Amino acid sequence: MVTSSRVTAVLRGEGGNWGRMWTTWSVVGGIQPVPETILIADDHESSLWGLEGLLSAEGFTVLTAQDGEAALAELERGRPDLLLLDVKMPRLSGFDVCRQIKSDVETRLIPVILITGMTATADRLAGIEAGADDFLTKPVDREQLLARVRSLLRQKAYTDELERAEAVLFALARSIEGKDPHTEGHCERLAELSGRLGEFIGLEGPKVQALRRAGIVHDIGKVAVPDHVLLKPGPLTPEERALVQRHPVVGEGICAPLKSFQLVLPIIRHHHEKMDGSGYPDGLKGKSIPMTARVLQIVDVYDALIAARPYKKAMPSAEALAVMEGEVWRGWWDAEVFTAFVEMLGSEGVRVRRMARAAAAD
Numbered sequence: 001m002v003t004s005s006r007v008t009a010v011l012r013g014e015g016g017n018w019g020r021m022w023t024t025w026s027v028v029g030g031i032q033p034v035p036e037t038i039l040i041a042d043d044h045e046s047s048l049w050g051l052e053g054l055l056s057a058e059g060f061t062v063l064t065a066q067d068g069e070a071a072l073a074e075l076e077r078g079r080p081d082l083l084l085l086d087v088k089m090p091r092l093s094g095f096d097v098c099r100q101i102k103s104d105v106e107t108r109l110i111p112v113i114l115i116t117g118m119t120a121t122a123d124r125l126a127g128i129e130a131g132a133d134d135f136l137t138k139p140v141d142r143e144q145l146l147a148r149v150r151s152l153l154r155q156k157a158y159t160d161e162l163e164r165a166e167a168v169l170f171a172l173a174r175s176i177e178g179k180d181p182h183t184e185g186h187c188e189r190l191a192e193l194s195g196r197l198g199e200f201i202g203l204e205g206p207k208v209q210a211l212r213r214a215g216i217v218h219d220i221g222k223v224a225v226p227d228h229v230l231l232k233p234g235p236l237t238p239e240e241r242a243l244v245q246r247h248p249v250v251g252e253g254i255c256a257p258l259k260s261f262q263l264v265l266p267i268i269r270h271h272h273e274k275m276d277g278s279g280y281p282d283g284l285k286g287k288s289i290p291m292t293a294r295v296l297q298i299v300d301v302y303d304a305l306i307a308a309r310p311y312k313k314a315m316p317s318a319e320a321l322a323v324m325e326g327e328v329w330r331g332w333w334d335a336e337v338f339t340a341f342v343e344m345l346g347s348e349g350v351r352v353r354r355m356a357r358a359a360a361a362d
């Protein structure tokens with residue numbers, strides 16, 4: 001059994017081509033740079049050691065495994081930045097390992113290169129189906145290997161940077177939610193339920209994803225509202241209300257620099273509009289309010305009604321829907337989206353009752 005060789009590989013890499021391999025984040029952050037880690041899985045010791053030596057000499061940290069199951073175990077332990085998988089391996093093939101990596105939300109963004117035989121067209125098709133990012137043909141050419149590895153690692157560094165930026169926004173949003181212990185869990189429920197409602201009414205994938213993100217960050221602009229206003233138990237003065245009502249615009253501004261949040265921005269900005277134009281910040285009317293914002297606000301209102309607060313008891317789901325129906329008639333919420341929501345809840349009765357209980361317990 002070939003063992004993991006992170007430390008020896010790092011030592012062997014001294015004097016190698018380090019400079020090109022530090023992630024952007026490490027350089028910008030001024031943090032001690034860490035070499036990128038590559039996991040190689042191959043049951044042929046000679047090719048395994050050949051690849052390991054080559055990549056170690058280039059300064060990468062290299063982990064190794066001799067079959068598919070060992071590769072998955074090593075993936076769990078070492079969190080590599082890229083995988084090189086031989087297609088034919090005992091226990092689990094390269095395809096199986098690749099399929100598992102690409103179907104797990106935690107690992108799906110790790111690039112996978114499959115190593116196939118010279119004329120294996122069928123292997124390539126199966127590899128594409130399994131979600132592989134690239135292929136190399138045996139015997140592996142050194143220059144091709146390094147070019148592909150570096151290109152995929154560059155892409156991954158950008159993705160990682162983006163994920164870190166999203167993680168910061170989510171953490172900020174949760175810290176604002178955490179200021180009020182009575183709203184705990186609201187964002188998570190909102191993200192889940194509005195994503196499901198988006199799917200239910202047939203919105204395309206990117207908009208559903210935007211709804212899930214907006215569920216977490218929609219109130220991020222409240223960071224600009226002073227605590228004595230945000231947590232005030234009694235009615236707000238007109239000045240205080242004006243401060244609170246800035247939060248959609250402030251939130252949009254906070255998230256605007258993130259390109260991956262472009263579909264989230266209209267949801268953040270317009271989640272307090274009303275169909276009759278009496279909402280804020282822009283007083284938009286009817287269908288000029290983006291559909292995604294109309295979806296989020298239905299779920300937002302519902303979750304607020306079914307949750308217990310110091311000043312009110314948790315409302316049973318049916319009662320909450322009756323209140324909302326009245327508000328639809330007053331011209332506040334979209335009647336079609338509301339109808340779809342009621343229909344969706346009807347078909348998900350058990351799940352919703354569980355959610356209502358969780359909201360009541362917060």
Ligand SMILES: [Fe+2]
Binds near residue numbers: 218219247271272
């Ligand atoms: Fe809000």
